[in-house]
Amino acid sequence: MTDCTETMTDCAETMPDCAETMPDCAETMPERNNPTSDDLPTAPLSPRERVPEGRVRDAFEDGVAAALAMAAGEETTVTWRRDRKGVSTGWCRLPSGEALLPAARAVAELHGRLAMVTPYLPERAKERGEREIAYHFDLDGATLTLTVVLPLEWARVPSLTPIFRNCDWHERELMELYDVQVVGHPDPRRLFLDHTLPHAPFERLVPYSTFTNAATSKALWDKVLAGEREDA
Numbered sequence: 310m311t312d313c314t315e316t317m318t319d320c321a322e323t324m325p326d327c328a329e330t331m332p333d334c335a336e337t338m339p340e341r342n343n344p345t346s347d348d349l350p351t352a353p354l355s356p357r358e359r360v361p362e363g364r365v366r367d368a369f370e371d372g373v374a375a376a377l378a379m380a381a382g383e384e385t386t387v388t389w390r391r392d393r394k395g396v397s398t399g400w401c402r403l404p405s406g407e408a409l410l411p412a413a414r415a416v417a418e419l420h421g422r423l424a425m426v427t428p429y430l431p432e433r434a435k436e437r438g439e440r441e442i443a444y445h446f447d448l449d450g451a452t453l454t455l456t457v458v459l460p461l462e463w464a465r466v467p468s469l470t471p472i473f474r475n476c477d478w479h480e481r482e483l484m485e486l487y488d489v490q491v492v493g494h495p496d497p498r499r500l501f502l503d504h505t506l507p508h509a510p511f512e513r514l515v516p517y518s519t520f521t522n523a524a525t526s527k528a529l530w531d532k533v534l535a536g537e538r539e540d541a
Contacts, residue, residue, distance in 0.1 A: 366391070366395070366397060369397075369448075369449075369451070370387070370389045370397060370399065372419075373387060373399060373419060373448065373453065374386065374387040376415045376416075376418070376419060377401060377412055377415055377416075377455075379415070380408075380411040380412050380414060380415035381403055381404065381408035381411055381412040381415070382404050382408060384404055385401060385403060385404060385408070385412070386401065387399045387400065387401045387453070388400045388401070396450065396451065396452075397451040397452075398451065398452045398453075398454075399448075399451065399452065399453040399454065400454050400456070401453065401454065401455050401456065402456045402458065403455055403456065403457050403458075405457075405458075406457050406458075406459055406464075406465065406466050406467070407467075408457075409444070409455065409457050409466060409467055409469070410467045410469070410472075412455055413444070413455070413469050413472050413473070414472055416446050416448070416453065416455070417472050417473065419448060420448070420449070421446040421447060421448045421453065422446060422447045422473075423444065423445075423446055423469065423473040423475055423476055423479075424445045424446060424447050424452075425444075425445045425479070426442065426443070426444055426445070426476065426479035426480065426482075426483060427442070427443040427444075427445065428440070428441075428442045428443075428483050428486075428487050428489065429441055429442075429443070430461075430487075430512075434458070434461075435461065438460060438461045438462075439458050439459065439460060439461055440458075440459050440460070440461050440464055440487075440489070441456055441457065441458055441459070442456070442457045442459065442466060442483070442489070443455070443456045443457075444456075444457070444469070459489070462488070463490075464487075464488065464489045464490065465489075465490045465491075465492055466489060466490075466491055466492065467491075467492050467493055468480055468491045468492060468493040468494040468495075470493075470494060470495060471493075477494075477495075477496065478500060480494050481494070481496070481497065481498070481499070481500040482500050482501075484497060485499050485500050485501070485502055485509075486502075486509060486510060486511040487509050487511055487512055488508070488509040488512050489509075
């Protein structure tokens with residue numbers, strides 16, 4: 310018992326020292342439990358986080374317009390529209406068919422992706438002896454459409470396959486259905502129409518309104534075959 314009592318006395322003598330250190334621990338506790346923003350690891354902010362959303366879209370749209378103007382000519386302009394959800398859609402009419410290739414390169418440098426190629430022949434263009442082809446691109450969620458105006462006859466447009474590999478089938482379909490020559494295409498064979506059918510059937514036989522109506526597919530091909538018999 311004596312030894313234990315002596316030991317307890319020694320412990321009691323050391324307790325004040327522990328008590329003296331307690332205030333220091335208490336002072337450091339808030340910093341440990343509630344770290345400040347300076348103590349937390351931070352990742353670099355993206356441009357969308359650094360700049361208000363509206364200003365980001367404005368800078369993006371201005372940058373696309375400037376890149377196209379530099380590539381295709383100063384007269385090249387882009388008209389942007391935004392829906393109520395903030396999705397941007399850009400429309401650009403290129404000054405000539407020769408401007409398509411440099412404009413496409415500019416879109417590729419902006420990390421754009423080709424989505425679709427839409428040839429069409431509106432009555433107003435047909436009356437002027439022209440046709441139009443629209444190239445649709447995705448730019449980080451925004452849609453950009455480059456429209457090329459070509460002559461109605463002997464229309465020629467450069468191939469975009471060196472820039473966008475997926476343009477291969479789009480351009481083959483374009484050559485197959487319309488009277489348009491894609492210059493520089495690596496494989497200009499027909500894509501799906503039989504070689505016995507006349508060239509460019511959509512030019513003479515099938516209105517676009519009929520083509521887009523899936524319910525009239527049988528009538529569409531009946532018309533194609535009837536036109537072939539008339540030509541025979």
